[in-house]
Amino acid sequence: MNRINQLFANNSKNILSIYFTAGHPELNTTVELIQTLEKSGVQMIEIGMPFSDPLADGPVIQQSAQKALANGMNLKELFQQLKDIRKTVQIPLLLMGYLNPVMFYGMENFCRDCQQAGIDGVILPDLPMEEFEAEYKTMFEKYDMKFIFLISPQTSDERLRKIDNLSNGFIYMVSSSATTGAKGSITTTQTDYFKRVNALNLKNPLVVGFGISNKETFNEVCKYANGAIIGSAFVRMLDAAKDWRKETEEFVRGIIGK
């Protein structure tokens, strides 16, 4: 069974997932960062594939992508770095990025190399549902690669149901109408939206992302979902860290520690 399905098999709650950009803070920190995150108790990881024009991202992730590209990260390098990752890491791993570099690499090559590296799922925010279904769905199935769709407060109920039907992993519930970036507390507009989505009783688990930054916001959104993804707040910590291994452990403990 795909590791994503395993993770959510028992309707698990409070799943912490972390996003970071591959090649940031340094070109070769990717593998060790993944290992450190797993050891610290993170249950799923999104590995960002840096892109020159990340139009769904706020400043923190934009800058991490720029640094990663300057460090020399690209898809070939990333697959090279990840080739032995399954010898040491068990939790689900996803690649997240934008369509252009993946198209350039070739979608089939990409899916095949993901499978070989032991990647479980892919998030490409600028590949819309309609195009995915028409062009790539069968290819993703062939390589047992889960394609994870985003939903937003503007997504209609009808569209939510379609996305639910096409999904088989989890649904990425974008927390508000916004690009990525840490925000303050969770508003009632947001919880109303979470409730609306919950009321649809979708078959897929929900994971909330964008704007989750600390223990409070993590716990709050987990009331309405199976888990949450922290990106910008973690990347910002990495940017400032003197000892990123130690501070990564502390960061994760700060979210899910007792």
Place this chain on the structure above:
Amino acid sequence: MSYFVDEKGYFGKFGGAYIPEMLHANVEELRNNYLKIMDSEQFRNDYQYLMKHYVGRPSPLYPALRLSELYKTRIFLKREDLNHTGSHKINNTIGQILIAKALGKNRIIAETGAGQHGVATATVCALMNLKCIVYMGETDVERQYPNVMRMKMLGAEVVPVKSGNKTLKDATNEAIRDWINNPLDTHYIIGSVVGPHPYPDMVSKFQSIISEEIKWQLKEHTGRELPDYAIACVGGGSNAIGTFYHFLDHPEVKLVAVEAAGMGVETHETAATIARGKLGIIHGSKTLLMQSPDGQITEPYSISAGLDYPGIGPVHAHLHDTGRAMILNATDEEALDAAFELTQIEGIIPALESSHALAALKKLKFGKDEVVVVTISGRGDKDMDTYIRRMEGS
């Protein structure tokens, strides 16, 4: 073969709407409504009224006799430079501001490179009393200071974009991000035939007024509606598709799109997207774009700030792919030569962008009775610094 958009938003294999889910509702609202609004009597009346009394249309189709003599053919210049605000960009912003009003939006965002589209957007926002925010790369803010001040005088907020390379593509990214963050009250006035469907089609339709006028004006001048050649420069491609639109289904009209070669198509310093680009996704559209060997979008170069966009409108990728349009390019030097030539023999100072279209005259062989239409997309006032440097240098 169709050269128009299909029901899925594609021109052949190019186009579509590759946008994150957060933008789906905005784009869907526009897609569901733009044709309906444009077909309404109210819209048509308002658009025609403003085109005539505010923009100053029809723009002249000028028989350029001395230029014709020089190239031994019959050359007509479509004078978009004489429009209010100095370029064809206003045809689109007038159309889109009326769409925005019909959709009940009260906040307008736009991207700009050279500042022409920013000025045209700030202008219609002043006219319609709508809030206007223009994203402009920090590098361009410094390079295009007079246009920045024009936008500010018109009441727009100009936001210098510090991300990426700090130029047009980054300004476009930032405008898209703004739209993601303000999905309900905001309309994004994109400046060319780029972006997700329906933008390329909608902007084409607004610019199609150029060839609509050419047809009847040419008939008045020559007794025939169709030219042998229609020539225009391409950045994103809006003045070019406007120039081609009503001739697309007349194969006897040769369509010539001129890209900016910068220092030369074979160099790294170029903006010749069709010549050098590869298939990919930029700003929500599947089209040709300039990219690195691992699919990162690269920064183009041209002396003309309005042509250095790393992508190309999907309709032009299709016109190239099908062989319907001939794609030429002109270097910085060739464009400058053409600008001075036109200025000195016809008394018209063209924009640097338009000078690329004029430079194509040297690259084609015309019969002496053939009819050639060249679109002068804008006037050269904004480029005086570059022209002055050229005069002082030689």
